[in-house]
Amino acid sequence: MARSSFNEQASRLDGEVYGKIVAEMEDGIIAIDAHGKILYCNPSAATLFQQSTDELAGQPIDTILPPRFRHAHRDHLAGFMKGPVDAKYMGSRKSFIVGYRADGTEISLGATILRTSGSDGPIFIAVLRDLTERHQHQSELERLANTDPLSGINNRRAFVDLAGRELERCRRNHSPVAMVLFDLDGFKAINDRYGHDVGDTVICEFANIMKSIGLDNDLLARWGGEEFIAIMPDATLDRSLAVAELVRRNVEVLGFGAANGLSLPMSVSAGVTVSQDANESLDELVRRADLALYAAKAGGRNRVATQIGETTVAA
Structure with missing residues (x-):
């Protein structure tokens, strides 16, 4: 008997199991609609931005971005919505997304952005990883190398x-x-x-x-x-x-x-x-x-x- 494919195995997982996986992931997960409103965030995302999941839900995505980047982000979101790719990763030694916490501090984030469809139109899923410590370490190494x-x-x-x-x-x-x-x-x-x-x-x-x-x-x-x-x-x-x-x-x-x-x-x-x-x-x-x-x-x-x-x- 042939082994079932990965997709067949995955299809047996119900919504409750998927929800548990997402809720317990160490990476932050945020879902937003085509207008940039936060539909969902898991506890890890809430911790990243020092807010509760209830506080973040319903807010514009701009809330977790530094004010100086908000206008440009709207343009990026609109471009991604119309673009040919359904996934994009941002986060490397030189490039990252800057997040904005409730206390006004900033964090460096690696982000995988996924585009999918819901019953009410496009949905964007952001999988976020805190790179702040890594970037601070990298910056210190570069400082030492140049000093x-x-x-x-x-x-x-x-x-x-x-x-x-x-x-x-x-x-x-x-x-x-x-x-x-x-x-x-x-x-x-x-x-x-x-x-x-x-x-x-x-x-x-x-x-x-x-x-x-x-x-x-x-x-x-x-x-x-x-x-x-x-x-x-x-x-x-x-x-x-x-x-x-x-x-x-x-x-x-x-x-x-x-x-x-x-x-x-x-x-x-x-x-x-x-x-x-x-x-x-x-x-x-x-x-x-x-x-x-x-x-x-x-x-x-x-x-x-x-x-x-x-x-x-x-x-």
Whole structure:
């Protein structure tokens, strides 16, 4: 005797059994009509949104969406209603639905949306899974991957990615962009004489100086070793030179190594370059800033130099 098919087996389950399965599922399930009104939600969905099943039933689906997404969601629902597919999944490392709880907090949701028919017209079933913890974990992993563990600012990898986006934006707007490359003078001697613990303290203190001046509001990163880099969207040559000079003066007057009970004199050299229309590549801007930095070092250190085109000028 041939085994019955899955559909034949499923057909033997009555409505009470189906209802029990839905009611006890860990995933939230919400049914809405063609007008976006909630017809049903299981206890898991009610828990997700911090409301009771009775409170949610009869409300518009907008109730569980952040206000800023409500208008767009209506358009998505209308498009799905008329579209060719009966199922759609939304929820990945980069993409998810944002839910809105009764207390005003937001949650990240993965959602499978199913379209079916009822006696009164189309019905949409949303199967929801809370991805908030997963996304928080993923965000923390990405933050760690993009952060220099010593100074707490962007690392080189993150800078290249973010600076490329800023360059593209400035290019579209035909606005200038400046780049500054800093190098701590005599840093190797600090490591050699006082050890790497003191060297690490100096790196952190220098990063804090740049952040206090506001460079992290532009885009700041540790380029490598004792080199730091900043890209300043919409910045003129005068502004970028003024900021680089402000950093230089702060380093000159402050003592370093305080966490180690020291007050070491330090200085920094800087190379500045500006692109008026942001029409150079990131590599080209880095090359010019590096040439300016080399000129500042060769000119005696503790100074700022600029590279405009192929011309180097000591500031």
